[in-house]
Amino acid sequence: MKHARRIAVPLGIAGVAALALTGCVGDAEPGASEAPGSTGAAAEGCEAYADYGTFDGAEVNVYGTILDEEANRLNESWAEFEECTGIDVVYEGSAEFEAQINVRVQGGNPPDLAIFPQPGLLASIAGTGSLLPAPESVAANAEEFWTEDWRNYGTVDGTFYAAPLMASVKGYVWYQPALWEENGWEVPTTLDELDELTATIAESGTTPWCVGFGSGEATGWPGTDWIEDYVLRLHGPDVYDQWIAHEIPFDDPQIAEAMDRVGDLIKNPEYVNGGIGDVSTIATTDFGEAGLPVLDGECAMHHQASFYEGFWSDDNSVTVAEDGDVWAFVLPGTEADAAAVTGGGEFVGAFSDDEEVVAVQTFLSSDTWANSRVSLGGVISANSGLDPANASSPLLQSAVETLQDPETTFRFDGSDLMPGAVGAGTFWSGLVDWVSGADTATVLSQIEQSWPQ
Amino acid sequence: MSSVAFTPDPEVTPDEVAPAVRTRADRVKRRLTSPWATIAALVIAVVWTIPTFGLLLSSFRPADQIQTTGWWTFFSDPQLTLANYSEVLFSSSASSPQLGEYFVNSLAIAIPGTLIPLVLACLAAYAFAWVKFKGSSTLFVIVFALQIVPLQMALIPLLQLFVTFLQPFQTALHEAVPFISERQYLPVWIAHAIFGLPLAIFLLHNFISAIPADVIEAARVDGAGHGQIFFRIILPLAMPAIASFAIFQFLWVWNDLLVALVFSTGTPDTAPLTQRLAELAGSRGENWERLTAGAFVSLIIPLIVFFSLQRYFVRGLLAGSAKG
Amino acid sequence: MTSMDLVGKLLQVLVGLVAFGAVVALLLAFLDRPEDKPRAASWRTGLRPRIILIAAFALIALLARLLYGLVPWMTQALTNAAIAVGVAGIAIVVLQWLLDRLLQPASPAVRSAVLRGVGAAIVVAVVLAAQSAERIPALDWVTPALVLAATIVGWPLVGALVATAAIAFLPDRIRRSARLVAWLLAAAAVVVVALVLEGGQEQPVGVWPWAAAAALSIVGLLGYLADKDDDSKPMLVFLLPSALLLTIGLVYPAIRTTLLAFTDKTGAFNGLDNFVWMFTQPEALVTLANTVVWVILVPLLSTAIGLAYAVFIDKSRGERVYKMLVFMPMAISMVGASIIWRFMYAYRGPEQEQIGLVNQILVWFGGEPQQILQNSPWNTLALIVVMIWIQTGFAMVVLSAAIKGVPTEQLEAAEIDGANPWQRFANVTVPGIRTSLVVVVTTISIATLKVFDIVRTMTAGNFNTSVVANEMYTQAFRSGEPGRGAALALILFIMVMPIVIYNIRVLNQQKAIR
Incomplete structure (x- = not known):
């Protein structure tokens, strides 16, 4: 085998010599590397982006839960920014985000920016130490455009990590205005009125509610929205906060009361599940399809967040307006005019502090982005720099106004704030058991036991 | 020892193997010839086919009909459309799935993802079967037991290794040859190779160890080294098993989602079809019209592979291990 | 996709395969003595x-x-x-x-x-x-x-x-x-x-x-x-690449998982707490029980049906087509199969038109449509059916090839002795394909223990259908309890031990024969 060794030595030399000679054409770099249009042509329409600077060939990876059409709109929302700054923002959406972000962070391969769908996950990732605190420019934007409630949700242990992105208002009740007018049903102003209305509708022969908890591996979450809405409205924000922080046990009588109020509506075979089946179908009906019978008048009401507007039809053949095919009212409180809403939102956290990443993160926390994205339709933001007129529909305009109204009590979706084992685990599966027949006390005590010590 | 592995086959069997009893095999009809058997076979075949058939039929039905009526209503009310396929494959609108690119990725992942473990497993299986060394059995048992190490638990450590050692290399490759994107298939290939190896070694070992010792001894007496025995005797004789396993490995890689989720980048640069289909399924509940058509697009290549390599199944994986 | 992208992708595959081929060729080059290769110099x-x-x-x-x-x-x-x-x-x-x-x-x-x-x-x-x-x-x-x-x-x-x-x-x-x-x-x-x-x-x-x-x-x-010339050299050449990959990709994670199983979510040692949790929480117990049901039913039924089918179609006209039909589910991804079966099991209320075939059949026979994926414990069986549907093709293809390897003389002899078809099958064919049967059952059992996609896609582990592999993923990645996930992985490993031991015994018998 001496031959092989004799090849090896010259080969080694070749490698070393190659290193030494690589400088041969070092100076003759042609001007091709300048990004086309990065200087002259960019000025037009790029004034808004001048502060972010320009970057040649920079790339920023963004990872999130947003998929499909929503992802396309997201890409569209920063297209102009990309053109003006030269940063290529590469978005990757995954339905497995919640699990995969853990894998990637632990594996040492995090994205540059992650769009967290809930503060709980943000907090747990921040706990690993790999998430970076928000840069000053982002913190300044957050100070300017968001209320303290919202900033707090992006703060973990006193450090501000992530500015909010989009928002959704939960607790809407969808209905078909024409059907209601025909039957003389009035939008209820208190929860008691809602109960009465439900009974009235059931007597008239129409099934009052359609409900669906199905959502793949996240099955059960639409149920948590019901419970959270009722806890907030029946017992107020303080009890709500205590409940989420586990200062009162999960099976506290106040929570049980809220749950039973919900159960009176959706576990009553007379009241559900219009156009789909009986109570047991709630657990398997996909949340995306659950509300559709409202259009046919097979049920009168459907409880779901503002984003459900986009679910009514693929081609906008359904008009969402007070006098249109379908409209919604916010689930009322115990008294009329008590504005308290729950909602959700995304937060943008960074794993890199490269200049281009900071630029993108700053842009995403700005009013420019909020207006750009909201005017593309389908979503809203709690950004105070957002012009409600940009919202794509009357419903979203009213939702923006609700969010921006200083009188509104806003609370984040509770299950998102609880530890993952509960908020993305037993709370979901507990509600699935609950609508499948388990009683309130059993389910609540099971969830209570699963709360991590 | 069964005669199967050495039944002459003009393409794959070398001359030195004695011809066996094919002619008699043809003469003797030994099926369990009863009408009941035929009926039972038919029933199984139909039951096994119906779910796929229903999906196929659904993929050609208009979207609103898929949601509201069963696919069997097609027979009373035939309405077919190619709209689902044209949307999934060719639609230029930004929100369409545009599966073409992901299709290329699936191929680019599956071919090396099959070849690499296959070659390595052949080598290892030969060593376990025919090279005598200390600790051979113990090592083999360890490899066998590795089959059960759950993929999920191996993801994070492997990703850590890849990020530390493979990523600088990938970046360097991209800088040297800008043609090649920085997002590469390399990690996915290696991951598939690793996860496919234990089963591949186990199955191929079963076949290769069943080759009669006298054939190999004879070659050894003639002065053949391990390399020659491996190439001139083992590989040709084991070809049916290798081809069979290739089919299975190809199918597993092609259909994998979990490895792709972790090791591909999720962007159109490297993400395979399955990842795209999972996204399609995810966002809006059950988008049946897209899912049905998409599922069939992803089914085409595995079926072609199966058809083209099917004749090897007749001789088959493990056929050689059939002994009393 | 631009053509440049495509070229880049093809180039990647090409470079990858050539590099891999070069590595293998380099390794094999060490096998042959210089005199075997006069051209080399x-x-x-x-x-x-x-x-x-x-x-x-x-x-x-x-x-x-x-x-x-x-x-x-x-x-x-x-x-x-x-x-x-x-x-x-x-x-x-x-x-x-x-x-x-x-x-x-x-x-x-x-x-x-x-x-x-x-x-x-x-x-x-x-x-x-x-x-x-x-x-x-x-x-x-x-x-x-x-x-x-x-x-x-x-x-x-x-x-x-x-x-x-x-x-x-x-x-x-x-x-x-x-x-x-x-x-x-x-x-x-x-x-x-x-x-x-x-x-x-x-x-x-x-x-x-x-x-x-x-x-x-x-x-x-x-x-x-390269300097040495005995049997340990070829051993290393043949085993080195696999050993290297397996060590970094599986052995190291296996050791890490074992250690992890005795820690809590902060990484501190917590003794047997994770195992105590596993055997006391009702949900975890259901998960374990389900896994046992899976691992008994799936290998047994898919092998039995696959074997029966292989025998029925053996030497019949259209054998290829028959094989194709039953093999097809193998070619469908588990996620795809789950989609197909969710479609089969789809439920609509009794007053509505059914879109799932299974419920439609129930209705045709005068029954009530059922929430198949929801009614425990039948829902676990419904999921098992999916796995059987997939794995039968594997069993059938392998066993069919093995059946063709049973020496015809033995069957003839049995026939002359007056054995009926069933006796011939039980006394000649089955012993003749015993090794293949063991391999098939082993492979399917292991695949079943690892089953994850089906449960995840169809029920997400709800309604008492979770299995260990699914729970492991949920605990490790969703609930932030890697220790519990690792403990479940260890249990999975222990469950597979009997299969491993049995295979070792078969292996040793084989070695003894040779």
């Missing part, structure tokens, strides 16, 4: 091959320089690399030519030593040049990182070359081991130097010293192998 001895080589290298350099600036993808780095390869190639061919001529009369040991000496001298020159690069204008492209790398790797390399050159004069017996030791020492030196330098340097040295150390060790190991 020809390209380095003749005059003409050398001229051709020189011309080829010159062409590479020239082409690169010509294309530079003409086509966009010919970047500066690529051009530099091509020119460097060309020039270095020419230099090496010439140098080797000269040395070959000069050293013709010398002994192999002297030749080897001289070549190594020359190599060492070149490395010294490169390192010195790099270290004084600041003062040489032509070397302005040398970054501090490169200097560092050259320093860290260069000196140990020189040491190894010099040492091995000296070792060439030692007697054969110690030479091999001494060389290996020299290379391994050099590898260790790289690491030590890197660590020392890292302590005093602002700039971290990164992974390159480790890679260099690994390369040096491999060079030493391969040289060691």
Whole structure:
């Protein structure tokens, strides 16, 4: 085998010599590397982006839960920014985000920016130490455009990590205005009125509610929205906060009361599940399809967040307006005019502090982005720099106004704030058991036991 | 020892193997010839086919009909459309799935993802079967037991290794040859190779160890080294098993989602079809019209592979291990 | 997708496969003794091959320089690399030519030593040049990182070359081991130097010293192998790549998982808490019970149905088509199969038209439509059906091939003895395919224990359908309890032990026969 060794030595030399000679054409770099249009042509329409600077060939990876059409709109929302700054923002959406972000962070391969769908996950990732605190420019934007409630949700242990992105208002009740007018049903102003209305509708022969908890591996979450809405409205924000922080046990009588109020509506075979089946179908009906019978008048009401507007039809053949095919009212409180809403939102956290990443993160926390994205339709933001007129529909305009109204009590979706084992685990599966027949006390005590010590 | 592995086959069997009893095999009809058997076979075949058939039929039905009526209503009310396929494959609108690119990725992942473990497993299986060394059995048992190490638990450590050692290399490759994107298939290939190896070694070992010792001894007496025995005797004789396993490995890689989720980048640069289909399924509940058509697009290549390599199944994986 | 992307992708596959082929070929090259390959040396001895080589290298350099600036993808780095390869190639061919001529009369040991000496001298020159690069204008492209790398790797390399050159004069017996030791020492030196330098340097040295150390060790190991001529060499050549991959990809994670199983979510040791949790929580117990049901039913039923089917269709007309139909589910991904079956099980209220076939059949026979995926414990069976549907094709294909391998004489003999078809099947065919049966049951059992996609896609583990593999994923990645996930993984491993032990026994029997 001496031959092989004799090849090896010259080969080694070749490698070393190659290193030494690589400088041969070092100076003759042609001007091709300048990004086309990065200087002259960019000025037009790029004034808004001048502060972010320009970057040649920079790339920023963004990872999130947003998929499909929503992802396309997201890409569209920063297209102009990309053109003006030269940063290529590469978005990757995954339905497995919640699990995969853990894998990637632990594996040492995090994205540059992650769009967290809930503060709980943000907090747990921040706990690993790999998430970076928000840069000053982002913190300044957050100070300017968001209320303290919202900033707090992006703060973990006193450090501000992530500015909010989009928002959704939960607790809407969808209905078909024409059907209601025909039957003389009035939008209820208190929860008691809602109960009465439900009974009235059931007597008239129409099934009052359609409900669906199905959502793949996240099955059960639409149920948590019901419970959270009722806890907030029946017992107020303080009890709500205590409940989420586990200062009162999960099976506290106040929570049980809220749950039973919900159960009176959706576990009553007379009241559900219009156009789909009986109570047991709630657990398997996909949340995306659950509300559709409202259009046919097979049920009168459907409880779901503002984003459900986009679910009514693929081609906008359904008009969402007070006098249109379908409209919604916010689930009322115990008294009329008590504005308290729950909602959700995304937060943008960074794993890199490269200049281009900071630029993108700053842009995403700005009013420019909020207006750009909201005017593309389908979503809203709690950004105070957002012009409600940009919202794509009357419903979203009213939702923006609700969010921006200083009188509104806003609370984040509770299950998102609880530890993952509960908020993305037993709370979901507990509600699935609950609508499948388990009683309130059993389910609540099971969830209570699963709360991590 | 069964005669199967050495039944002459003009393409794959070398001359030195004695011809066996094919002619008699043809003469003797030994099926369990009863009408009941035929009926039972038919029933199984139909039951096994119906779910796929229903999906196929659904993929050609208009979207609103898929949601509201069963696919069997097609027979009373035939309405077919190619709209689902044209949307999934060719639609230029930004929100369409545009599966073409992901299709290329699936191929680019599956071919090396099959070849690499296959070659390595052949080598290892030969060593376990025919090279005598200390600790051979113990090592083999360890490899066998590795089959059960759950993929999920191996993801994070492997990703850590890849990020530390493979990523600088990938970046360097991209800088040297800008043609090649920085997002590469390399990690996915290696991951598939690793996860496919234990089963591949186990199955191929079963076949290769069943080759009669006298054939190999004879070659050894003639002065053949391990390399020659491996190439001139083992590989040709084991070809049916290798081809069979290739089919299975190809199918597993092609259909994998979990490895792709972790090791591909999720962007159109490297993400395979399955990842795209999972996204399609995810966002809006059950988008049946897209899912049905998409599922069939992803089914085409595995079926072609199966058809083209099917004749090897007749001789088959493990056929050689059939002994009393 | 632009055509450039496509070219890049194809190039990746091509480069990958060629590189892999080269590695395998290199390994196998160690197998054959020199006399097996008389052609091997020809390209380095003749005059003409050398001229051709020189011309080829010159062409590479020239082409690169010509294309530079003409086509966009010919970047500066690529051009530099091509020119460097060309020039270095020419230099090496010439140098080797000269040395070959000069050293013709010398002994192999002297030749080897001289070549190594020359190599060492070149490395010294490169390192010195790099270290004084600041003062040489032509070397302005040398970054501090490169200097560092050259320093860290260069000196140990020189040491190894010099040492091995000296070792060439030692007697054969110690030479091999001494060389290996020299290379391994050099590898260790790289690491030590890197660590020392890292302590005093602002700039971290990164992974390159480790890679260099690994390369040096491999060079030493391969040289060691190349010198030896007994059975342990082919063993290593055949097993090395697999062993390497399996160690980093499976053995290391397995050990890590085992340790993890005894820690809590903060990583602190917590004894058997995770296992206590597993055997006390009702949900976890259901999960374990479900897994047992799965692992009993799936291998049993799919093997039985696959075997029966293989026997029924054996030698019948249209056997290929029959096989195709039942094999098809194998070609569908588990996610795809789950979609298909969710469609089969879809439920609509009794007053509505059914869209799922199973419920429609129930209705046709006068029954009530059922929430198939929801009603425990039948829903677990509904999921198991999906797995059986997939795995039967595997069992059928493998067993069908095995059946064809049962010697016809034995069947004939049984027939003459008056055995009926069933007796022939039970007494001749089944024993004849016993090994294949074991393999099929084993493979399906292991696949079943790992089943994850089906449960995840169809019920997400709700309604008491979760299995260990699914719970493991949920605990480790969704609930942030990696310790519990790892404990479940260990349980999975323990569950598979009986299968492993049984297979070892079969394996030993086989060995005994041979």
